[in-house]
Amino acid sequence: MGNENSYNPHISVDCVVFGFDGEKLKVLLTERTIEERTELTNNKKMPGSVIFNDEDLDDAASRVLNELTGLKNIYLSQFKSFGNPSRTSNPRDIHWLEKTTRLKIGRIVTVPYVALIKIDRKIVLNAADTSVNWYDVNEIAHMHLAFDHNEIIRNGLEHIRHRLDLEPHLLFELLPRKFTISQLRALYDVVNQTRSDVRNFQKKVAQMTYLVMLEEVEEGVPHRAARLYKYKRKNP
Amino acid sequence: MGNENSYNPHISVDCVVFGFDGEKLKVLLTERTIEERTELTNNKKMPGSVIFNDEDLDDAASRVLNELTGLKNIYLSQFKSFGNPSRTSNPRDIHWLEKTTRLKIGRIVTVPYVALIKIDRKIVLNAADTSVNWYDVNEIAHMHLAFDHNEIIRNGLEHIRHRLDLEPHLLFELLPRKFTISQLRALYDVVNQTRSDVRNFQKKVAQMTYLVMLEEVEEGVPHRAARLYKYKRKNP
């Protein structure tokens, strides 16, 4: 994992980190907290880094997440790369990169990943001059991110929609360990852009052999408490 | 399109070129015809090239196909990149690359594309020391290709299966301009690894508004001639 520690300044990885707050799909963006706050607003960006010379792409993506948040064993799925020569043409973006890597930066091809994390996991920031925040995935379309990160996030969202369609159990990467059917349905609907019928969704859930009903209900809600479920990996 | 003409030796594109011969899915591989024929057999590889410094990835993939075959306007779809540091560790692979690019080659991240072409289009070879041939996609698993091309082709096949599932009209990129329902069904089955029922398939076809029946039948077959159809793009 990058033990030679020399950067390869031609290739980077970027992570579209998704979380679910019970209502909306969120994306994790980083922001420099020092310097240049007065200039134009494209200083928000996805977590990312150029790779090390002897580092695998998947490892680089894991490293980026771990360095930023302290988390490990995050679900990651790579999607199609972005390498338009003009993607690194904004002087502000380049200046920032050269400052952080201390390398002369020319053209960079970036290899993007989608990451799924449980939004309630506490994030431990390692970098002092950077803050991270969750943003509604729909609001991001109206924000100005660095590089071509708007486009990459759009593609990442499409990518993860397909993945979740093929492997529905990945939904549980986004939910807390114990969850209600309502939460699962809300997530399902926000991912598929649907509005499922409550009764029909119960039927669907009844067929999921990998869901186990717990002898517990949620707490602290001002109405009838819902049953809690958990996800059981492996097969029945 | 690479008008500065200086190679970027850190990034390449490779094309998994699919064709359909009426029965099997085929993949186009290139082979050096001169030198070293006696050594081990990993001299077959996918069409590919390192990119030019000012060249977009999609353009590089188009260029590779055009340089090799003379064809233009080929359907291309990028899928996930391969960048394991050890993928360029075989000395034979490196030697070949350094000879063709005249560059010192270290680690290379490759950005792979799937290409769909009509197998009856005649391929015009530009490179004198290279031959190209179609290979059954299932046989490739048992062949030794250069680099990690076996793995890339496996992934490319999975990728195009998903794409064809989402956009069935891409099937027609693989068929001749006029085709029979049997040909379409054979292609459908080879892609989906199914064995469709003839009658059910006719029903499915009847719902494809973008298929038009021609007043023509196939010729030269030793049995009842099948009706020909063509694909009509755009909407009704």
Next chain:
DNA sequence: ACAAAAGTGTTTGGAGTACACCCATGA
């Protein structure tokens, strides 16, 4: 006439969709 593939309908089961009311709980 025969071999070989083309072409054609009906039935059945499972999955998705639409739809409305009572229940449990906390405030």
Next chain:
DNA sequence: TCATGGGTGTACTCCAAACACTTTTGT
């Protein structure tokens, strides 16, 4: 007691799958 979401069953539609015989044509 009331407000809030939790939890439950039935009917209809549509699509996929199973299944066998007649037609056309070339040899």
